[in-house]
């Protein structure tokens with residue numbers, strides 16, 4: 606599959622939930638994401654994910670230089686996606702709680718969740734914290750009534766493949 610076809614499929618899956626997996630020292634955490642975009646910046650293919658201030662994952666994203674994305678290809682991860690989208694890694698080990706198996710990534714230090722999925726391995730190139738001043742009122746009113754703005758992490762897609 607070429608990258609364009611891969612991204613097309615990933616974008617179709619994303620609204621149902623994907624895993625954003627991070628590693629902070631040796632601790633691996635994963636959270637569910639539903640938003641993101643994929644394109645071409647700095648001469649390379651780039652994935653942009655959005656993580657709110659309050660997320661435990663943000664600590665690893667700010668320290669670390671890479672993450673992995675897992676787009677499940679069937680419903681077997683539905684319960685885990687719900688759990689990882691509600692519970693925080695600051696309170697519990699979600700990987701263990703959900704019985705998720707990790708396998709090493711090919712190009713980055715953060716592992717990959719082993720399930721039937723599309724996988725992207727990503728190396729962070731830049732991060733852009735949103736600010737109230739530079740965000741239009743319509744968006745602030747709709748999505749940020751209680752603050753907790755997103756930071757956008759722009760990462761080079763260093764690898765993409767399907768896991769069966």
Ligand SMILES: Cc1cc2nc3c(=O)[nH]c(=O)nc-3n(C[C@H](O)[C@H](O)[C@H](O)COP(=O)(O)O)c2cc1C
Nearest residue numbers: 636637638639640656657661662690691692693694
């Ligand atoms: C379907 C779905 C999509 C979500 N998308 C995002 C997202 O794109 N960005 C975000 O910051 N939180 C998103 N969340 C919420 C986080 O997954 C949730 O707050 C999680 O508990 C954070 O985990 P952490 O504290 O271990 O980082 C989503 C939750 C669900 C259920």
